[in-house]
Amino acid sequence: MILLLFVLSLLGTIYCKQTTLVLVDTLATRETHSIFLKSLQERGHDVTVKSADDPSLQITKYGEHIYNNLVILSPGVEEFGGSLSLEAIVEFIDEGGNVLIAGSSETTDLIRELGTEVGVEMDEEGAMVIDHLNYDVHDKGQHSLIAAPNSGLINSAEMVGKPNGSPLLYRGTGLITDPDNPLVLPVLKAASSAYCHTPSQAIVEYPHATGQNMLLVAALQARNNARVVVSGSLEFFSDAFILSSVQTAEGKVYKTSGNGPVVEALSRWVFKEEGVLRVVSVSHHIAGEKEPPPSYTIKDDVEYSIAIERLVGGSWVPFQAPDLQMEFVRIDPFVRLTLKPSSTGLFSIGFKVPDVYGVYQFKVEYNRIGFTRLFSSTQVAVRPFTHTEYESSALNVFNDLASPRNLVI
Incomplete structure (x- = not known):
């Protein structure tokens, strides 16, 4: 061994x-x-x-x-x-x-x-x-x-x-x-x-x-x-x-x-011994869960994180930066937020999915003098509510059926 x-x-x-x-x-x-x-x-x-x-x-x-x-x-x-x-x-x-x-x-x-x-x-x-x-x-x-x-x-x-x-x-x-x-x-x-x-x-x-x-x-x-x-x-x-x-x-x-x-x-x-960045991992999921869903629904609360490392002295160490941003893009960015850094090189943020369905991308692009260009893109689908997912939909149906005008005496 x-x-x-x-x-x-x-x-x-x-x-x-x-x-x-x-x-x-x-x-x-x-x-x-x-x-x-x-x-x-x-x-x-x-x-x-x-x-x-x-x-x-x-x-x-x-x-x-x-x-x-x-x-x-x-x-x-x-x-x-x-x-x-x-x-x-x-x-x-x-x-x-x-x-x-x-x-x-x-x-x-x-x-x-x-x-x-x-x-x-x-x-x-x-x-x-x-x-x-x-x-x-x-x-x-x-x-x-x-x-x-x-x-x-x-x-x-x-x-x-x-x-x-x-x-x-x-x-x-x-x-x-x-x-x-x-x-x-x-x-x-x-x-x-x-x-x-x-x-x-x-x-x-x-x-x-x-x-x-x-x-x-x-x-x-x-x-x-x-x-x-x-x-x-x-x-x-x-x-x-x-x-x-x-x-x-x-x-x-x-x-x-x-x-x-x-x-x-x-x-x-x-010779790329300094100023080199790499993406280690990307994670996204609905708040409170751990795995990404097959698709998101409009107005979902989403958590996104990306781990980045930097090459220093021949070893990879956690990258630190206060100005790394994430965009949630469908042709144009619907959301643009500054990611919260951590000492482990993990950058994260939470946000609400826009009220517009379609195909989106989690996109991170970091261009700074002295560093290699960092780019990460993850594609996801966002769907609208189904007819049973609208707020109070079931209650509205019951109220309509129970209303006086629908009673037959």
Whole structure:
């Protein structure tokens, strides 16, 4: 029995282990980005590092994905090797795969086109983010070694963790997204004084990307909950930037940059180690009963509950939220109520069925920044009263029969 439990535990561990393919321009990236890669391995990822033009590259085999995640640290690749292609990566995302992409000021058209496929446009080749106010003193005069204020980070602990208060070092190109696209999230915005341009060229026309309309890091959570992170800087994830101290142009000195905590948290998020929700169970029944009826009757008192869990540190724990709502829908919502949370992750509510019969759905939909989209729908029928279920129906019939006008003398 003990052996059986051990085997099942081992199988569960193997099943939960994530496989991650890392593509690089040169194998030297394993050394320059060792902290980032080591953190993946320490969190249980089976990491495979290959050159982006390796002729043996493939992410699917016999119609199944070989990897859960794809990391592209190769902004200079002109063409992927093997069977890997732009179309294959897009299909990988469409089928739920997660991707992290790092660019640079020399990003090739291939990586630029991949960014466009996920709603993120990288500025033209050679362009770098420049900020004459927010730069590190180690900059070589172009003011392209940005010390980005952490106030530009998205307000989501699930995505960026708890920043240490230090600026984030960044050297690379700017990103542009459609602000009306609800699926693309601004992870790190540039400061209002920043712009993107080729440093060696004079500015003749107004820069394409400027101020807080320009992003340094962007993220996409697709409708199928696949996640993509795009950074315009490969160095953002490097050991040098993670370990470096920061001294701003104003003279403020920070022992370490803010890159480390953000890179750790962001990689957890994009690979679905954080911010993942799941429905455990759904229950509904007439008040005072335990099992759902074949159908409800108009004006029934109904009790509804849903149990939800959240993934934290590799374990599922009860989810807590004060703003989860349930709708009772027949084409349009007839009832919309905020569910009452509990410490066990069980959300519940009681309500009266509307006085309109038909086919309804108990519907719960929860969309919040940093979390996977949660959706639950349970269909039920609501019927009208039968002729014997109307209030006082039997008494009315008796009164009618016993009324004086119906008596025969």
